Amino acid sequence: MKAEVEAASKLDRQLLLHLYRTLLLTRAVEDRVISLYRQGRIVGGVYNEYGMEAISVGVGAAMGPEDVIAPSHRDLGAILQRGITPREIMSQWLGKLTSPTRARDGNVHIGKLEAGVLAFVSHMGASTPQAVGAALAFKLRGERRVAVASFGDGAANTGYIHESMNLAAVRRLPVVFVCNNNQFAYSTPLHKQLAIRDIADRSAAYGFPGQVVDGNDVVAVYLAAREAIERAREGGGPSLIECKTMRMHGHSEADRAEYVPKELLEEWKGKDPILRMAGRLREAGHLDDKVQAELDAEVRAVVDDAVDHAEQAPAPQGPELLDDVYATPL
Amino acid sequence: MKAEVEAASKLDRQLLLHLYRTLLLTRAVEDRVISLYRQGRIVGGVYNEYGMEAISVGVGAAMGPEDVIAPSHRDLGAILQRGITPREIMSQWLGKLTSPTRARDGNVHIGKLEAGVLAFVSHMGASTPQAVGAALAFKLRGERRVAVASFGDGAANTGYIHESMNLAAVRRLPVVFVCNNNQFAYSTPLHKQLAIRDIADRSAAYGFPGQVVDGNDVVAVYLAAREAIERAREGGGPSLIECKTMRMHGHSEADRAEYVPKELLEEWKGKDPILRMAGRLREAGHLDDKVQAELDAEVRAVVDDAVDHAEQAPAPQGPELLDDVYATPL
Amino acid sequence: MPRLLYLEAIRRALREEMRRDPSVFLIGEDIGVYGGAFKVTAGLVEEFGEERVIDSPLSEAGYTGACAGAAFMGLRPVCEFQFADFSSVAFDAIINIMAKSYWRWGAPCPVTLRMPYGGGFSGGPFHSQCPETWYAQQNGLKVVAPATPYDAKGLLKAAIRDDDPVVYFEHKFLYRRIRGEVPDDDYTVPIGKARVAREGGDLSLITYGATLHTCLEAAETLAAEGVDAEVLDLRTLKPLDRSAILATVEKTGKAVVVYEPPLTMGPGAEVASVIAEDGFEYLDGPVMRVGAKDSPGVPFAPPLERFYLPGVDDVLAACRKLAAY
Amino acid sequence: MPRLLYLEAIRRALREEMRRDPSVFLIGEDIGVYGGAFKVTAGLVEEFGEERVIDSPLSEAGYTGACAGAAFMGLRPVCEFQFADFSSVAFDAIINIMAKSYWRWGAPCPVTLRMPYGGGFSGGPFHSQCPETWYAQQNGLKVVAPATPYDAKGLLKAAIRDDDPVVYFEHKFLYRRIRGEVPDDDYTVPIGKARVAREGGDLSLITYGATLHTCLEAAETLAAEGVDAEVLDLRTLKPLDRSAILATVEKTGKAVVVYEPPLTMGPGAEVASVIAEDGFEYLDGPVMRVGAKDSPGVPFAPPLERFYLPGVDDVLAACRKLAAY
């Protein structure tokens, strides 16, 4: 805790409270989606980043306004900071026309060009070359923008990731690779997925820096991401950050995850990123019961509004399906 | 030269002469194919391993009779040692029915199950998972056999290689990855292909050993391959050998390779693997003018016979194309 | 005879073939302890162990390519894609390594590629696709798509025993929705043979997979309207059973081809072409097709997906038009 | 007006578009100093520099996916495959990332995918394929296949300016074999519009790409035999110009669809199906198809490849049969 407090103290109160508030909002959206799911009001399956929120919150906070992210399916915390609203997110879960994908796609497949969020493609690894391509565009045009590619420990083993990292390295592109290592890929534990300890070490295979970060420490993630993003922005090329964490829910909410050892969950429960950040803020005098209550109320109001909005939003009829198929109609 | 002579002295005369003879035969086949090509008698394009023969000869010699190789397009020296005859090889170049692919495929796309040679697929990287799968079969059946996967410095950057190496590592399969780094992938020099010095270092990304070998030293290649193959055979899992060499001809014989710096070629001409091996054998007293002349004559006779055979072999008519489309006909 | 779910029939086939032949093994993601995303392989790792029920790393191109190598060494891999959609990253391995090997260099490649496919459950654009066309266009492959539990078991056993790469399309929507009689014995359904699922004389509905059930339902409604539809279940998409297709058209003179992929360039285009060329003289009307809407993806929200998928009403509309021709 | 090789027309289009629009860049293997395996891009890196003519590492899936990302940021990548065959490893990036993006989340993906394709030069199974079917079945893509130097330039310029992903099939056999008039000016050929390449009243040959020339040659022979064939050059395979197809069949009553991929499930199956459904009443005979032989691969040796490819004789045989119908 000592080192954490010290690292945190380098950041100003406003930023720390922003991180904390975003953690709370992310968790609140997740909690609400899960309860709606249990009520049968969600369309399709539910995926979340329960217990892993520090990663996407920390990374999202470190990004500049013009930067771009190709998120994984567990990156709500980043998406929320890029101007995609809780209303849009809830509309997406409910399959409404007001969602960024206009009900054509669902759940975590959110993208919006103006927000710098490239819509997630289910195929593991397939989002990463898109971030590399965005970085290529930034470099070609001489823009000081950075692309972030986020993916899991399972996705790390796809050919896409290898080709993307190598291409980024050869052309020294401004891209930051963030691997959220949550110890499972669906039911598959790490040791069946790869035979090394740290995925961060793979950066050496391409010739750029890699580092391991405590993925449940939002400040540590933020600081590592900020450094990597700034390096990239200054022409220092790509880097890889591996955030160690644990997937606390099933792969989806339909998955009871009986394959996960109980003790492992117990152990990681104690590392919950939100409780940790709260403790730290209290220690530093930035948080007390009153502020906490205000934040809770604020976050609840935002989520309530988002759900109301989404529930009242129009659902598709059917024939809209064939509108806007081509960007250049014939 | 000292270290080389010492390494060589660990091998017996018969093995050394086998390596040398195979180098000569490989070069002789290449030379003949090139001259036939210039005469317009070859069907399609011509690819060879001119100046790189030590790699495939060394690797092929280290393999056991039951082992399997998924060769690259520059692995004639290995193929020749696996019971695919010069006659078959020449038939392949001339598009005759006596070729292993019965004129359906050509040039370096040679494969034969009984010989443990998996036919090369043009798509760079695509041969490698096949070797991994063969190794998987060996392990599943408890056989003491090893699979060798061979590929170039360009192919190393395909997703197939990443996925193959990782899968082999996770399941500790008996497979040896051999990368022939000849400094070019078609016209693309190494620094546009990857941003690290040694491809061998990539083995650390998967958790198995990797080493760099002088790819123009047939004894060094042989010893490294033998060690890696025996380790795999004993259950020690995969490893990677990077053989540093230089492509001395164009990508194909139609490529004048003007993009290759003249000095680079000059430098590597002095490292010709055949001349080097000859010098070493002479130094050790295994080779003199008489033996050299005998070997030359022997090799020439084999190649003459192969070309005669191939020229007289039947060409396809056309309709055979549709024979044997399915292994289980309907 | 036990009445099994479509999904159970698939599991039976796997278990029986693995017991029969030690060279059969399974590879895919989460197929071991977890039993697969749809629980098709539940219980198999317990019986056959981790060497024969392999949880692969997330690497479809790699493990599909590895299946080819294992098959060349004489094994019979059953390669599972968690969703057929994800086989797009293994497309090269299937069409270039597997499909061409026997023809090209005489190496049989007895791999069964299990493809859970199809829509109807709000899976969205990347979990609902019908990639039959990707594979049915590639010679050297065999492509099957059972519509009933009986065929699901019999075709899977035939696929595993076949010495060629067989792409086996199992429809996710049918997994737990269709129950049928499945003998306990060791039977196979021949690859390449269609089946008349309903006899009729007025027009022919030619289909496969989940839309077989759509067609059978439509046929009942048509019967009430006095139109007697024959329903042909293709069962195999490659090679097509041309003689069965031509026979039903000869009988009825009218054909509607029904399939779940988007209409344009769907697998039924080949069926319609065969009829238009070799069955032309039998025809009493246009060869009609009913497929999904021509959208770039299968949509997520239920109203969109209902609009997208070919339904009983779409089949009825085509049949009524054709019957009145 | 200069008479250019097909290949030169492509290069002109690239150069003109790169001069016109700084957001156009090229990426592929060996396209810079080397000028590409076929020298199509020769001279371009000298003019536009290494940031706009990018020699990629050997990673088709990666750089194709990267093209999508660059396109989302507003660039117009022209993505070269050294041979169309190799796009099989980028299949996922094309059909799942690119084809669905605008429809799915409103992000235009203006990528041009250059596909040197086709056989006829002993390239063997992995350097001669015609993968039109892989892409023409995917909605959201546009697919073009010019047969003349004029169209090669005009369609490439149209493709680069189009805000959708366009798969551009350039036939390798035509590169240096076909010369034709190509205006120096800035013109485009509209995507989605077929062209009557030869007027005729007795039957319609419907084709595209290299087989246009086969059909034109066959039409001359037929003319001498008193059969007046119309030849329709589709130019675009997705979306098909249905009205042009139906118009020529309405005119002649007889159709032969000719294409270079294997017959079964080839792109002409869709053409034949359109005719069999919407042109049925015009038909005076079966809708015939001529394609390559149904072999798993394009064979290497010349006698096999001659047997494999659809030739003038094959087209003539079909036409004579149909004309006599």
Ligand SMILES: Cc1ncc(C[n+]2csc(CCOP(=O)(O)OP(=O)(O)O)c2C)c(N)n1
């Ligand atoms: C190419 C591909 N194969 C399979 C899947 C099915 N699938 C979805 S998520 C997942 C596991 C992903 O694991 P990881 O990358 O570690 O991410 P996590 O879910 O743990 O965040 C799998 C196998 C997929 N989406 N894409």
Ligand SMILES: Cc1ncc(C[n+]2csc(CCOP(=O)(O)OP(=O)(O)O)c2C)c(N)n1
């Ligand atoms: C997937 C794929 N893309 C492109 C090519 C075309 N191509 C053939 S060989 C080659 C270069 C291969 O370089 P490397 O792997 O270093 O092998 P080398 O030829 O140097 O031995 C290329 C680009 C191919 N065969 N496969």
Ligand SMILES: [Mg+2]
């Ligand atoms: Mg994970």
Ligand SMILES: [Mg+2]
């Ligand atoms: Mg090389």
